[in-house]
Structures are given as structure tokens and as C-alpha cells.
Amino acid sequence: MKTTINSLLFLLFILPTFMFGQNTLTGTVTEQSTSIPLPGVNVVIKDSATGTATDFDGNYQIEVNNGDIIVFSYIGYQPIEITYSGQASLNVQLIEDTAQLNEIVIIGYGSTTKKDATGSVEAITSEDFTKGNIVTTENLLSGRVSGVSITTDGAPGTGSQITIRGGSSINASNNPLIIIDGLPIDNNGLNGSRGILASINPNDIDSFSVLKDASATAIYGSRASNGVIIIVTKKGKSTFSATYDTQYSFGEITDRINVFSANAYRQLVASQPINGTTLDESLLGSANTNWQDEIFRNTVSSQHNLTMQGSLFKVLPARFSFGITDQEGAIITSEFERRSLGLALNPKFFDDHLKVSLNANLAFEDNRFGNNVGGALRYDPTQPVYDPSSPFGGFYQHRNGTIVSNGTTNPVASLLQANNTGDSNRTYGNLNFDYKFHFLPELRAVLNIGYDETEAKTINVTSTLVPTNDPVKGNNSRGYQKRTNKLLDGYLTYNKEFDKFRTEFTAGYSYQKFTNNGGNTGNSRDPLSFSSTFADPDVVLIGLFGRANVTFLDKYLLTLTYRRDGTSRFSKENQWGDFPAAALAWNISDEDFLKDSKLISNLKLRASYGITGQQELQEKDIFLNRYRGGDVNSQYQFGNTVIQSLIASEINPDIKWEETATLEFGIDYGLFDERLSGSLNFFQKNSTDLLFTASVADGTNFSNSIIQNIGELQIQGIEFSLNADVVKQDDFTVDFNFNATFLDREIKELALGQDVRTGGISGGTGNNIQILREGFSPNSFSVFKQLYDNSGNPIEGAFVDLNGDNVINDDDRYLKENPGADVILGFQSNINYKNLDLSFNLRANLGNYVYNNVNSSRAQYELLQDNAVLGNVPTSVLNTGFQRTSDVIISDIYVEDASFLKMDNITLGYTFNNISKHLKSLRLWGGIQNVFTITNYSGLDPEVFNGIDNTIYPRPRTILAGANFKF
Structure with a gap:
């Protein structure tokens, strides 16, 4: 909400003009959706100079005559006109003008409006965030922005894989640059933490800006090839208000990987020989255990957020927030807890010439890790979980005197007898000074100081009762890591209008330093005894940047951007890189032949070209x-x-910069007075001098492979977005957002044209299922073409001799599809009827493929017995009849179409307004997370990291209930 963004631009009290014989009218002006009083609202008698403004509590008083038309207006809200008819008091509720609020777009080192933006920038405010069981910040964006793909597994508080327009690299990072209140954060993971955004409370986020093309991102130069996500946190406000949000969720894993039940397993062991050898039925037990049920649990989780804002000492706009998240994982022993504190101060000095913004945050993240889905699939279902005679803590274990040396471990015991925890304490924030010169108000100086420090520790303690452990010491290790990120940015911005021209010039300097050090222990119980320590080399980034925006007649726009970056990662000869960009835009709808059109309310053409960099090694x-x-x-x-x-x-x-050149053409449109709006973008990205680990000739270096600058990757795409206000009435609104992205990726060049195998898989030794090859998409699946008999059944170990040399070897492997989706779709809708609200979110991927490593490495009969131990297998073995893993693991039968349609969430709420003098509103709501998935993929979930499914952490279906109190 933007209740008081511009309130201090108005005088808090304007003396009304008193006229003899007039009536005195009083009242209160509030915001309709929250009932929060609005200060600084203009209350004016139409066509006169008589007026006033509301005070801090939203109250006003004005002298009026019968028949006067009173106009209530406030920036960011729709004005209201009311004819006075003699009443003594009149309370008014203002409705937010969403179209006007959304015009402001945050960009690198500044802001612009949608109308003036020349680059591909998409802004999402808190009203448009994805709703539901949102634990980590990035999931507020899930499905909302064209070109942005967010993949998350089911672990509590887990981090996500975020890509914008398919990334830009092969071996180097494909993560976007994430900036929080002007502070670029480190994308590298941290021991003890679930992810880089896990410690940030989503309740503190006000908006996102996603910068996608080179014109928008080039001002961040060396780190912008994968796009930029700018996060703005909520700021302090003058009017006092308080909110308390509480949410409870109840989760359940609704799907399982199909393996044989205990009774079916007994029959299988009795009837199924392995390569002619009968299985040992004496190894069967008498229990009936579903090991997946044993390691999964129904979860109860909660989130609580308290926020207070108002003026400290009546002059200092402030916001304080406190949040607690306690999330149980669907796998026993897996937990995530976060406690966060936030303080925002936003004072203004010297008649608003100096604006100061302080954001300070503390976050405490506690984790317990646990995942043994693979063990639960394999363990003998005829054996019990517990055995009173067991010397291993009362858990059943395969024994032959002691544990069988090559036997698997009881999956429940492996979780409960291990205490693997990670804690991280994070301090982050920034101090921003924005000064508009008194003697030259067109010139602003901005200084931004940022700091981000995380201390993390891991403690892994495994019981001495675990059969494979040291019976005295057990198996214990401890780790410590401290990471700091310091930033100093300073820049000048000059705005000036010259007759038909509007200009803005920005120039600045940026310095950022990253440090990382820590230590690890061996198998020791002494927490201070570190057997090894490390101190990564500091990384220092220095940038000089500038941008010029020129607008002619409010219709023709030009943006020029340049950044020169230096990094400590490269030698002096290659330390500096230059990253220019240019963009043109034409507001066609402002031309005479369209400006009065009732159909087209906005039409803008855009074109841009620029170069960005990559230095993540x-x-x-x-x-x-x-x-x-x-x-x-x-x-x-x-x-x-x-x-x-x-x-x-x-x-x-x-070694030097990896560079990405982006060419884009775009159209922004609005129809029927912005009832329909959106954009259409066509882009091509060419990444050259790829940072790639490749082989070198023997004896030429101190390794057989090193990081080199080789190859070229091209990504072409089309993006489309549509925002629609289907119904827009006072008490009934229906809107939706639809976005679609089409991507095509192709490796244009690799070193010496050589193939590079990648994508390691389970089953056998040293097997890879993916390949990098010129002319194909990165990480395409490299497999043998399966042969089938006349009945359509696959023939074990029989593959097509593609090169016709009568020998089946790696030369006969072919490329079958790749993990990247060809089409990414998102759909979100909000329906409001009076105080009732309904929202839901859908996502779809088309053309993405997954290698089912669960089946390829486990669904073979030979795995029913491994020496003196029996083990379960997936029931999919009945479809193939395969005996040996080594004969079939590279078969294309395991590469499956994983296209899907998902409803991520649906929520229904009702708001009670003006409950009491102190309680302004109460919203009660309920919902479902992970509602359904429609797919032909045979595994647990078609959405997996990197396209290889080897027992992912499953996503639970979650029932949600919550309440929002506003005071």
C-alpha cells in the first residue's frame, strides 16, 4: 500500500477560509481497503479557492454552503466529488488508483515511469504478489513475470533456482543479480543456510523490479548478463498503524514412488530369479512396512508477523517489523525456523531537500537437515522399523553378526540417529542519503552505504549406535563460516527540461568487497578444534557508470548507458571491462493520429542493444x-x-570476462483506457568467451582441465504479457495476469568443436547422461535408442546401431531433447466482491524433459538381492522386465516428457471493516498450496533441478488458514 508516500509534500494544516453564514463540515478520510486514516488529503470546494487538508488522523474541517461540490483528492488515489446537502459530518473512503501507482518503476540507480521506460522492465508491487504459503522471498514472484522461471523443491525454507530468459551461460552462473535496497548480494550458498534469500522475511518486501534486456541491466555491467532483480523493502510512514499477520499450514505428501508392498514383494522374491539365480527367501521378514510412510510425516507450520509504523517523536517516519516462521519438513527431522527483526527510518531535512533512508535487519535462521527418500525406496518392506533385541538403538538393521558390510541402513534410523543442523545469523541493511541541492534543485547527490554479514555454523552429530560409525566417537563434524559484503555507491543525477526536451543524466562510482572465511573439524567432539581452515581470496568490484535519458516532445525517448567495471578475479591485463547499451522508444499513442483513440490508450515501440558481463568463478x-x-x-x-x-x-x-550481447525489440500496449495492457518482446542473447572448464593438453598445465574462455551460446525468445481488468465496479472486480515465454537455446561454439559430457547420474560408476554439443541446446540428453520387440516391449540391452558399424558404443548415442522448457506460462487472477476476495495462481511448462534416474538406477530385478541383503525396487520394473542396471541405464526409455500444468495456490478471504475504535479491519482467509499437477511424467514431480530426477524432496499439499489484523 502507498498510504502516505507523498503525505509530507503537503502542509499538514491549511487554514480554511471562513465565510459568514456558512456551515461547518467535519469528517474523516480513510483508505477503503484498510480503513487507515489518510493525512494530507486535499479537501477543496470545486471551482473555488476554499480548501483544507486532513491532519495526522485523517480529520478535516471546512466551511461550506448547501449545493457546494466538495472534492477529495490525494496522490495515488481516485478523487471523489460529493455535493454538500446540509449534513454536519461526512466521512469519506478513498480507493487506490492502481494504474497510477504502477507507473513508478525502480531501475538501476534511480526510478522512472512506465511511460518513460525504454528497457524491458517489469514491476510487481505487494498487491500483485503470489499468495499462499510463501516462506522465501523469491516465491512471491512465482509465475508472475514473463521470462522468469523459479524452481523450488519441497524442503522447508529451501532456496530456489531462479533464471531469467534461460540464463546466459553454460558453466558459469546463471543466477540473476539480486539487489536489496541498492545492495547487490552474493549469489553463493552458505553452509548452515537453506538459500541466499531464506533469511529474508517476505512480509518486509514492498516491490520487485525485474530488469531483463541489456538497456535496463547494463548499468550493473559485470554481473548483469543473467538479468537483475531489484527488491525494495517497506519503508517508514508518518501515520501510525499496526498489523499482525498469522498463518498456520497443515501439509501432507499426497504421492509416493510406487514400490512393491510387503506381500507383493514376498511373492516377487519367491518367483523371480536374477539372471537364473533364485533369491534367498530366508532373508524375508514378517513385517509389513511402508518405508516412505515411515519417513514422511504430516506437518504443522506457522508464520507470525507484527508490523508497526508511524512517526517517532512526531517527526521521524519509522517502521518496525518482527517475524517468526516455523516450518516442519515433510521428512522427519527436517525443519526450518526463522526469526527476523526489521527497522526502517525515513526522515527528511532542510525542507525536504535531504532524504535519509535507514534499513536495518537482523535474521536468525535455524535448520535441521534430513532426506533419505532413496533409502526408503530400497529398504526391504518385510522388515520392521524397530527391533527390541537390536544393539543399534532399538532399530532393526541388516545383520550377519554385525551389520552386513554392503547392506543399506534402516532409513528411519539413519534420520533419527543423525542430528545435522545449521544455524546462520545475518545482519544486513543500508543507509541512503539523497540530497537535492538548494542552489541547484535539478541536481541530486545520492550516497548509499550497504552492509551484509552472515555468520553460520553446522553441527553434524551421528550416534555411536549407527552400525557404520566409530563405536566411541560416532561420526561428528562442525563447520564455521563468516561472509561479509560491503558496498559504497555514490552518484549524481541531473534533471532538466529544455523547451521540448526532458533530460536526465546520472554518473557515479561503486565499490563492493566480499570476504569469506571459516573452518571445519574432523571427527572430533571439540567444537573449537578445527582441523582445517579456509580464507577465500577477497573479491573486490569497482564500477564507474553513467546514464543519459533524453525525451523529445514526451514521445521520442533515448537512453544511453555505460559502465566500466574492474574485478579482482582477473589479472591486470584483463581486469577491466566495458559494458555499453543504448535504447530507443517511441510513444506512438501520443501522436496526433492516436491520442484521442478510444481503443488504444497506450502504444510504445522499443529497441535496445547492449553488452553485459559475467565474472562468477x-x-x-x-x-x-x-x-x-x-x-x-x-x-x-x-x-x-x-x-x-x-x-x-x-x-x-x-582468463577474462564472459560477455553477453542482447538485441531486443518490444511493444508496450494499453487498450480501452488501460483495461487491457501488457507487452510483447523479441530478444536474442549471444554469450561469447564463455567461462568454461575444459580439457588441456597433458603437460601444459598443472591439471588436465582448467577454466577457459571458450565457446558461444545463443538464446532467442519471445515474451508476451497481458494484464486485464475484466470487471471493474465499485463492489465487484475481476482481474488477471497472463504471461508466456518462448525460448530457444543453442550452443554455437565450443573449444575445438569438442563434446563435453555432463550430468552425472546414480547407477554404475562415472555415468553421464547429458552433453554439450555445438548446434544443440545445453545439457541435452545423450542416450541410446531403445529397441522393442514385435509386441512393443523394450528389449534389454538392445539399442539401435545408429552409425552402422555393427558395434554398440558411445558413438551410437544420440541427443534426445533437453531439460529446458520451450514454453513457460503463468496465469494469476484476483476476484473481489465487496469484502470477499478470491485469488489463484497457475503455471505451466511445455517441452521440458526429465531423465528419470529413480527408475534407471533402481527398477531392475538384479537389485532385489545384493549379496546377503534384500532390497525393494520400483514397480515400474514390471513394465520393462529389465534385469541389469548396467545394461539399460543409458536407454532413452528413461527420458520422459515432463510438461506440466500446476495450480500453485488458491486462497479465499473475507474482510471485516471498522470492527472497533482500535481494530480497523480483520481479514480471515484459507487456502490450499500445491493444489494439483497435471503431467504425463511418471515420477513424483516433473519440476526438478537440472532435469535429472534422483529422489527429489517432494512437495507437500498444504492447507492454509490465516488472519490479518490492522489497527
Whole structure:
């Protein structure tokens, strides 16, 4: 909500003009959706100079005559006109003018309006966020923005895989640059934390801006190839208000991977030989255990958020927030808890010439990790969970005197007898000074200081009763990590109108430093005894940037952007990179032949071209001569002294920026007075000098493969978005958002044209199922073409000899599809009738494929018995009849179409207004998360990371109930 964004631009009290014989009218002006009083609302008698403004409590008083028309107006709200008919008091509710609010778009180092934007930028405010069981910030955007794909598994508080327009790289990062209140954050994961945004409370987020084309992103230069997501947190306000949000959720795993029940398993063991060898039925037990049921649980989770805002000491707009999230995982022992504190102060000084914004946040994240779906699939269903005679903590374990050396471990015991925890404490925020010069108000100086520090620890303690552990020490380890991120940005912005021209010029400097260090213990119970420590080389980024916006006649727009970046990751010769961009736009709807059109309310053409960079490397100093200490096997003795050897590490002094050039053409449209609006974009991205780990000739370096600049990747796409106000009445509204993205990815060049195998899989040793090859999409599945008999049944180990040499080997593997979706769709709708609200969100992927590694590595009869241990297998083995894993694991039968349609959530709520003097409103709501999935994929979930499904953490279906109190 934008209840008081511009309130301090008005005088809080305007003395009314008193006229003899007039009536005194009083009342209160509030916001319709929240009943919160609005200060600074203009209350004016139409066609006169008589007027006043509401005070801090939204109250007003004005002298009027019968028949006067009173106009109530406030920036960001629809004005109301009421004819005075003699009443003594008149209370008014103003409705937010959504179209006007959405005009403001946050961009790099500034803001613009939708009308003046020349780049591909999409803004999402808090009113448009995806609703439901939102635990981590990025899921507020799920399905909302064209070109943005967010993949999340079912682990509590888990991080997500976020890509914008398919990314831009192969081996380097494909994560977008995420900026919180002007502070770019580190995309690397942290030990002890679920994800880079897991510690941030979604309730504190006010808006997102997604920058997609090079014109919008180039001002961030070296880190902008994968797009930019700018997050703005909620700020302090002058009017006092308080809210309390509470939510409870009840989750259940509704699907299972089909394996044999205990009785069916007994029959299978009795009747099924393995390669002619009969199984040992004496190993069967008498229990009937569904191991997936044993490791899964129904969950109860909660979220609580308290927010207060108002003026401290009557002059300092402030906001305070406190949040608690407690989320149980669907797998026993898996938990996520977050406690967050936030403070925002937004004072203004010197007649609003100096604006100060302070955002300070503390977050405490506690995790317990646990996942053993794979063990639950394989464990013998005829054995019990518990065994009173067991020396292993009362849990049944396969035994032959002691545990069978190659036997699997009781999956329930493996979870309950391990306490793997991670805690992280995060402090982050920024201090921003925005000064408009008194002697030259067109010139602003902005200084932004940002800080982000996280201390994290992991403690992994496994019971001494676990059969494979040391019976005295058990198996214990501890880790510690501290990461800091410091930022200093300063820039000048000059705005000036020259007759028919409007101009804005921005120039600035940016300095950012990242540090990372920590330590780990071996199998020791001493928490201070670190057997190894590490201190990553500091990463320093320096940027010089500038931007010029020129508008002619409010119709013709030009944007020029330039950034010069320096990084400590490269040698002096390659340390600096240049990233320019240019964009043109034409507001056709402002031309004479369209400006009075009742059909077309907005029509803008855009074109842009620019270059952005990439410098995310795991090795931060590969350009330097480095040495590492050898182990005990590489020591040598000199006299009586044992000397540790030093071993040279691989080096590439020529490493440099990966660059992405983006060309885009776009159309922004609005029809029927913006009842329909959206955009259509056509883009092409070419990434060159790819940062890629590739082989080198023997003896030429200190490794057989190093990071190099090789290859080219091209991504072409079309984006379409449509926002529609289907029904727009005072007490009934229906709106929806639809977006679609079409993507085509192709590797144009690799080093020496060589194939690179990737995508390691379970089953066998050293198997890879994906490949990088010129002319094809990255990570395409490389498989053998399965042969079938006359009845349509697959023939085990029989594949098509594609090259006709009468030998089946890797030369006969072909490329079958890839994990990337060709089409990504999103649909969200909100329906409001008086105080009743309904919203839902749908997503779909078309043309994405998944390699079912669950079946390929487990659904073979030979796995029913491994020496002296029986194990279960998926029932899909009945469809193939396959005996040996090694014969079939590379078959294309396991590459499945994983297109899907999902309803992520549906919520229904009712708002009670003006309940009491202090309680302004109460909204009660309920909903369902993960409502349904329609797909032909045979696994648990068609949406998996990197296209390889090897027992993912399943997503529960969750029933939600919540209440929102506004005071």
C-alpha cells in the first residue's frame, strides 16, 4: 500500500477560509481497503479557492454552503466529488488508483515511469504478489513475470533456482543479480543456510523490479548478463498503524514412488530369479512396512508477523517489523525456523531537500537437515522399523553378526540417529542519503552505504549406535563460516527540461568487497578444534557508470548507458571491462493520429542493444601462481626433519570476462483506457568467451582441465504479457495476469568443436547422461535408442546401431531433447466482491524433459538381492522386465516428457471493516498450496533441478488458514 508516500509534500494544516453564514463540515478520510486514516488529503470546494487538508488522523474541517461540490483528492488515489446537502459530518473512503501507482518503476540507480521506460522492465508491487504459503522471498514472484522461471523443491525454507530468459551461460552462473535496497548480494550458498534469500522475511518486501534486456541491466555491467532483480523493502510512514499477520499450514505428501508392498514383494522374491539365480527367501521378514510412510510425516507450520509504523517523536517516519516462521519438513527431522527483526527510518531535512533512508535487519535462521527418500525406496518392506533385541538403538538393521558390510541402513534410523543442523545469523541493511541541492534543485547527490554479514555454523552429530560409525566417537563434524559484503555507491543525477526536451543524466562510482572465511573439524567432539581452515581470496568490484535519458516532445525517448567495471578475479591485463547499451522508444499513442483513440490508450515501440558481463568463478585467483600443501603421501624427509611438499595449482593468467550481447525489440500496449495492457518482446542473447572448464593438453598445465574462455551460446525468445481488468465496479472486480515465454537455446561454439559430457547420474560408476554439443541446446540428453520387440516391449540391452558399424558404443548415442522448457506460462487472477476476495495462481511448462534416474538406477530385478541383503525396487520394473542396471541405464526409455500444468495456490478471504475504535479491519482467509499437477511424467514431480530426477524432496499439499489484523 502507498498510504502516505507523498503525505509530507503537503502542509499538514491549511487554514480554511471562513465565510459568514456558512456551515461547518467535519469528517474523516480513510483508505477503503484498510480503513487507515489518510493525512494530507486535499479537501477543496470545486471551482473555488476554499480548501483544507486532513491532519495526522485523517480529520478535516471546512466551511461550506448547501449545493457546494466538495472534492477529495490525494496522490495515488481516485478523487471523489460529493455535493454538500446540509449534513454536519461526512466521512469519506478513498480507493487506490492502481494504474497510477504502477507507473513508478525502480531501475538501476534511480526510478522512472512506465511511460518513460525504454528497457524491458517489469514491476510487481505487494498487491500483485503470489499468495499462499510463501516462506522465501523469491516465491512471491512465482509465475508472475514473463521470462522468469523459479524452481523450488519441497524442503522447508529451501532456496530456489531462479533464471531469467534461460540464463546466459553454460558453466558459469546463471543466477540473476539480486539487489536489496541498492545492495547487490552474493549469489553463493552458505553452509548452515537453506538459500541466499531464506533469511529474508517476505512480509518486509514492498516491490520487485525485474530488469531483463541489456538497456535496463547494463548499468550493473559485470554481473548483469543473467538479468537483475531489484527488491525494495517497506519503508517508514508518518501515520501510525499496526498489523499482525498469522498463518498456520497443515501439509501432507499426497504421492509416493510406487514400490512393491510387503506381500507383493514376498511373492516377487519367491518367483523371480536374477539372471537364473533364485533369491534367498530366508532373508524375508514378517513385517509389513511402508518405508516412505515411515519417513514422511504430516506437518504443522506457522508464520507470525507484527508490523508497526508511524512517526517517532512526531517527526521521524519509522517502521518496525518482527517475524517468526516455523516450518516442519515433510521428512522427519527436517525443519526450518526463522526469526527476523526489521527497522526502517525515513526522515527528511532542510525542507525536504535531504532524504535519509535507514534499513536495518537482523535474521536468525535455524535448520535441521534430513532426506533419505532413496533409502526408503530400497529398504526391504518385510522388515520392521524397530527391533527390541537390536544393539543399534532399538532399530532393526541388516545383520550377519554385525551389520552386513554392503547392506543399506534402516532409513528411519539413519534420520533419527543423525542430528545435522545449521544455524546462520545475518545482519544486513543500508543507509541512503539523497540530497537535492538548494542552489541547484535539478541536481541530486545520492550516497548509499550497504552492509551484509552472515555468520553460520553446522553441527553434524551421528550416534555411536549407527552400525557404520566409530563405536566411541560416532561420526561428528562442525563447520564455521563468516561472509561479509560491503558496498559504497555514490552518484549524481541531473534533471532538466529544455523547451521540448526532458533530460536526465546520472554518473557515479561503486565499490563492493566480499570476504569469506571459516573452518571445519574432523571427527572430533571439540567444537573449537578445527582441523582445517579456509580464507577465500577477497573479491573486490569497482564500477564507474553513467546514464543519459533524453525525451523529445514526451514521445521520442533515448537512453544511453555505460559502465566500466574492474574485478579482482582477473589479472591486470584483463581486469577491466566495458559494458555499453543504448535504447530507443517511441510513444506512438501520443501522436496526433492516436491520442484521442478510444481503443488504444497506450502504444510504445522499443529497441535496445547492449553488452553485459559475467565474472562468477569458483576459483577467485586462478590467474595467480598458487601452491597447495601436499598430504602425508607427498612429504619427504630431509635429515630428521619431515617437510611437507608444495604442489602447484592450475593457472590461467589469460582468463577474462564472459560477455553477453542482447538485441531486443518490444511493444508496450494499453487498450480501452488501460483495461487491457501488457507487452510483447523479441530478444536474442549471444554469450561469447564463455567461462568454461575444459580439457588441456597433458603437460601444459598443472591439471588436465582448467577454466577457459571458450565457446558461444545463443538464446532467442519471445515474451508476451497481458494484464486485464475484466470487471471493474465499485463492489465487484475481476482481474488477471497472463504471461508466456518462448525460448530457444543453442550452443554455437565450443573449444575445438569438442563434446563435453555432463550430468552425472546414480547407477554404475562415472555415468553421464547429458552433453554439450555445438548446434544443440545445453545439457541435452545423450542416450541410446531403445529397441522393442514385435509386441512393443523394450528389449534389454538392445539399442539401435545408429552409425552402422555393427558395434554398440558411445558413438551410437544420440541427443534426445533437453531439460529446458520451450514454453513457460503463468496465469494469476484476483476476484473481489465487496469484502470477499478470491485469488489463484497457475503455471505451466511445455517441452521440458526429465531423465528419470529413480527408475534407471533402481527398477531392475538384479537389485532385489545384493549379496546377503534384500532390497525393494520400483514397480515400474514390471513394465520393462529389465534385469541389469548396467545394461539399460543409458536407454532413452528413461527420458520422459515432463510438461506440466500446476495450480500453485488458491486462497479465499473475507474482510471485516471498522470492527472497533482500535481494530480497523480483520481479514480471515484459507487456502490450499500445491493444489494439483497435471503431467504425463511418471515420477513424483516433473519440476526438478537440472532435469535429472534422483529422489527429489517432494512437495507437500498444504492447507492454509490465516488472519490479518490492522489497527
